Amino acid sequence: MRVVFPFAVVIWLAQAILALADDGAAAQKRTKHIGKEPIFGGAQAVVVEDVALFHTSQILPLDLDGKLVGENVNEQASMVLKNIGMLTNALDNRPESRLVKLNVYVPSEAVANELRTFLPTQFRKSERPAISLVQTRLHRPGVLVTMDTVAIAHRPDQHNLKSVFINKWHANKTAILPRGPRVYVSGQAEKGLDLADATVKTLQSLKQTLQHLGSEPQDVAQVKCFLTPMAEVAKVEAEIEKFFAPLPPPPCVFVEWQSTLPIEIELVAAARSKDALQEPLEFVTPPGMTASPVFCRVVRVNGPRTIFVSGLFAKDAADGAGQVTQVFEQLQEILKASGSDLKHLAKATYYVSDNEASAKLNELRPKFYDPQRPPAASKAQVIGVGVASRSLTLDMIAVPAK
Numbered sequence: 001m002r003v004v005f006p007f008a009v010v011i012w013l014a015q016a017i018l019a020l021a022d023d024g025a026a027a028q029k030r031t032k033h034i035g036k037e038p039i040f041g042g043a044q045a046v047v048v049e050d051v052a053l054f055h056t057s058q059i060l061p062l063d064l065d066g067k068l069v070g071e072n073v074n075e076q077a078s079m080v081l082k083n084i085g086m087l088t089n090a091l092d093n094r095p096e097s098r099l100v101k102l103n104v105y106v107p108s109e110a111v112a113n114e115l116r117t118f119l120p121t122q123f124r125k126s127e128r129p130a131i132s133l134v135q136t137r138l139h140r141p142g143v144l145v146t147m148d149t150v151a152i153a154h155r156p157d158q159h160n161l162k163s164v165f166i167n168k169w170h171a172n173k174t175a176i177l178p179r180g181p182r183v184y185v186s187g188q189a190e191k192g193l194d195l196a197d198a199t200v201k202t203l204q205s206l207k208q209t210l211q212h213l214g215s216e217p218q219d220v221a222q223v224k225c226f227l228t229p230m231a232e233v234a235k236v237e238a239e240i241e242k243f244f245a246p247l248p249p250p251p252c253v254f255v256e257w258q259s260t261l262p263i264e265i266e267l268v269a270a271a272r273s274k275d276a277l278q279e280p281l282e283f284v285t286p287p288g289m290t291a292s293p294v295f296c297r298v299v300r301v302n303g304p305r306t307i308f309v310s311g312l313f314a315k316d317a318a319d320g321a322g323q324v325t326q327v328f329e330q331l332q333e334i335l336k337a338s339g340s341d342l343k344h345l346a347k348a349t350y351y352v353s354d355n356e357a358s359a360k361l362n363e364l365r366p367k368f369y370d371p372q373r374p375p376a377a378s379k380a381q382v383i384g385v386g387v388a389s390r391s392l393t394l395d396m397i398a399v400p401a402k
Contacts, residue, residue, distance in 0.1 A: 030048060030049040030051050030152060031046055031047065031048055031049070031100060031152070032046070032047040032338075033045075033046055033047075033126060033127070033128055034046070034047065034334065034337050034338050035334070035337065036128065037128075037130070037131060037310040037311075039116060039313060039387060040104070040115060040116060040119050040120070040131045040133060040310075040311075041116075041119050041120025041121075041123070041128065041131070042102065042119070042123070042128050042129055042130050042131030042310045043128040043129065043130050043310065044130070044309070044310055044334045044337070045130055045307055045308060045309045045310065045334050045335075045337070045338045046100045046101065046128075046129060046130045046307070046308045047305060047306075047307050047338055047339070047400070048100050048152070048305060048306045048307075048308065049304065049305055050179055050304035050305065051152050051153070051179060052152075052153045052176050052177060052178045052179050053100070053150050053151065053152060053153060053176070053177045053221075053306075054087070054088060054149070054150065054151040054152070054153045054174050054175070054176055054177075055148075055149075055150055055174065055175050055176075055177055055221045055222040055250075055251050055268065056084070056087060056148050056149050056150075056151075056173065056174045056175075056222075056251050057148060057173045057174075057222075057251035057252050057253065058105065058146040058147065058148050058252075058253050058254065059080050059083050059084055059087070059146060059147050059148065059149070060080065060083075060140060060143055060146055061075075061076035061077070061078075061079035061080050061083075061143065061144075061145070061146075062079070062083070063079070068140075068142050068143065070144075072114075072144075073111050073114040073115060073118070073144050073145060074114065074118050076143065076144050076145050077115060077118055077119070077144075077145050077147075080145060080146065080147050081122060081147075084099070084147065084149055084151075087151075087174050088149070088151045088152075088153075098151045098152040099123075099127075099129040099149055099150075099151050100129055100130065100150050100151060100152065100308050101129055101130045101131075101132075101149060101150040101308040102129045102130070102131045102132075102147055102149050103131075103132050103133075103147060103148045103149070103253070103395075104119075104131065104132065104133040104134075104145065104146075104147050105133075105134060105135075105136050105138060105145065105146045105147065105255065106133065106134075106135055106136075106138075106144065106145050106386060107135065107136070107137060107138055107144065108135065108384070109135065109384055109386055109387070109388060111144050111145060112133055112135070112386035112387065115133070115145065119131065129149070129308075130308040130309055130310040130395070131310050131311065132310060132311030132349075132393070132395040133311055133385075133386045133393075134255065134311075134351045134382055134384075134385060134386060134393065135353075135382055135383050135384035135385060135386050136230070136254075136255045136256045136382055136383065137230040137256045137383070138230070139230055139233045139254055148222075148251070148253050150308065153176045173248070173249070173250070173251045173252075174251060175220075175221040175222060175250050175251050176221070177221040177268065177269075177270055178270055179304070180270065180271070180273055181270070181271035181272070181273060181274075181278075181300060181301060181302050182221075182268060182269065182270055182271050182300075182301050183213055183215065183268070183269050183270075183271045183284075183298055183299070183300045183301070184266075184268050184298070184299045184301070184346050184347040184375075184376040184397065185206065185209055185210075185266055185267045185268070185269070185297070185298050185376060186266055186295055186296065186297050186298065186376040186377055186378060187224075187226065187264040187265060187266040187377075187378035187379075188202055188205050188206055188209065188264065188265060188266070189202055189261045189263060189264040189265070190202045190204075190205050191261065192262065194262065195227065195228075195229075195232050195235050195236065195262040195263060196235040196236070196238070196239055198261070198262040198263050199225075199227075199235070199236050199239040199240070199262075199263050199265075200239050200243070202263060202264070202265050203239065203240070203243045203265065206265060206267060207243075208286070209286050209297070209298065210269060212286045212287060213269075213271060213284065213286075213298060213300070214271070214272045215269050215270065215271055215272065217243070217244055217247075218244075218247055219269040219270040219271070220244075220250045220267050220268070220269045221250060221251070221267075221268050221269060221270065222250055222251045222252070222253065222267065222268050223240070223249075223250055223251075223252050223253070223265055223266070223267045224252075224253040224254075224255070224265070224266050224267070224378070225252065225253065225254050225255070225263055225264070225265050226255050226256075226257040226259070226263065226264045226265075226378065226380040227254060227255075227256060227257065227262060227263040227264075228256055228257055228258065228259060228262060228263075229256065230254065230256040233254050236254070236263065237252065240252060250267075255380060255382065256382070256383070257380040257381055257382055258381045258382065258383070259380075259381065264378065264380070266376075266378045268347075271300055271301075274302075278300075278302040279302065280301070280302055280303035280344065280399050280400070281299055281300070281301060281302070281303070281344060281346060281373070281399060282299070282300040282302065283296045283298075283299055283372065283373055283374075284296070284297060284298040284299070284300060285297050285298075286298065292374065293366055293369065293371035293374060294362070294365040294366060294369060294371075294374050294377075295348070295374050295375065295376065295377035296373075296374050296375060296376050296377075297376070298376060299346045299347065299375060299376040301346050301399055303399045303400065305399060305400050306346075306397060306398075306399060307335070307338045307339075307340055307396075307397065307398040307399060307400065308395075308397055309331065309334055309335070309338075309395055309396040309397070309398065310395060311393045311394065311395040312327045312330050312331060312334075312393060312394055312395065313327065313385070313387050313390050313392070313393050314326040314327055314390055314392065315330070317389035317390070319356065319360075320354070320356035320357040320358075320359065320360035320361070320391070320392070321360045321363075321364065323357055323360075323390065323391065323392045324357070324360050324361050324364045324365075324392065325364065327392060327393075327394060328364075328368050331394075331396065332368075335396075335398060338398070338400070339400040339401060339402070340398045340399065340400050340401050341401050342368055342369060342370070343370050343373045343401070344373075344398050344399050344400065344401050345373075345374075345375035345396055345397070345398045346375055346376065346397045346398060346399060347375055347376050347377070347396065347397040348375040348376070348377040348378075348394060348395075348396050348397075349377070349378055349379075349380075349394060349395050349396075350377065350378070350379040350380070350392070350393075350394045351379075351380055351381075351382050351385055351392070351393050351394070352379065352380075352381050352382070352385075352391060352392050353381065353382055353383065353384050353385050353391040353392075354391040355381075356391070357391040357392040358379070358381055361379070361392065375396070375397075
């Protein structure tokens with residue numbers, strides 16, 4: 001059972017978060033926004049300078065009493081953005097001055113269509129975050145939209161600094177990924193007797209990966225779980241809380257996937273500094289794991305700058321091969337405009353909603369990737385990608401080529 005904190009503690013925690021954030025003007029100077037993504041109105045990419053970054057859990061449209069706010073998509077999305085604003089200390093609850101990535105989760109294409117007109121109105125031209133969207137069942141009845149975000153923070157000297165904003169019924173968590181090296185760990189999955197058992201075994205496997213990297217569970221800034229069924233998400237939450245105890249768990253994101261495996265978990269974590277100079281990216285295969293030409297088990301980012309790319313969709317309705325080709329062609333153009341290329345991808349998330357797109361993605365990725373430098377990645381088959389006549393979307397994290 002979750003602990004309910006007094007309102008005074010809520011205010012204290014919120015004030016603590018406020019004290020950690022840069023002002024909007026300073027945040028804006030630390031980002032470069034590339035182009036405009038044509039579907040949901042975000043930037044095609046956001047280049048972030050050497051800063052610490054907030055990572056959040058999925059934020060719900062709840063008020064301080066845990067009451068669901070909003071009878072329609074726009075009202076709920078407004079409440080989610082207001083809550084994000086409270087977490088990131090945007091003036092007048094406007095988060096756009098420091099958001100760099102917004103990940104949106106909806107239960108249907110109809111909801112996604114409404115957000116196509118709503119989201120572009122929420123951000124000034126020079127402050128659009130990169131935006132991705134995917135369809136998934138959501139883990140609270142009546143909720144039409146949730147979001148998690150990456151946003152600029154400060155206190156770069158503080159390692160593993162976490163903050164929690166709590167209302168009566170739900171905890172919205174944030175973690176600060178400090179300046180310096182970080183690792184993106186591809187989704188790992190272990191079989192189990194049931195969802196809870198598979199979660200425990202997967203978390204233990206991830207702990208071994210972190211230890212090989214010189215990191216600990218306390219360094220984790222966010223975990224993303226691809227699971228089935230969403231109706232049993234509470235079991236996953238309970239095992240994650242046990243695993244990270246006595247520390248609070250990091251922010252968590254949940255997406256329902258269609259798989260014979262109950263769960264796959266990926267994460268981003270702070271990495272320990274090294275004395276010797278390092279390449280901007282290191283591609284790591286931990287002991288006991290096999291390397292792949294299309295994804296890397298772990299990518300360590302040593303360079304100071306990060307590029308967040310919006311979710312990409314094929315420009316035209318096409319078969320699986322056509323969608324994959326169109327998406328990667330767009331990706332190459334955006335990376336070039338951002339000062340990067342396909343050899344400097346750190347993290348990939350692929351969502352597919354049919355077997356053909358999934359198979360063609362596997363078949364064609366070797367055409368685009370250097371087999372010695374593929375990004376860390378997770379691929380999830382989901383109920384939809386939010387855009388009609390599309391069955392593939394992907395979003396990427398990269399670093400500059402120089």
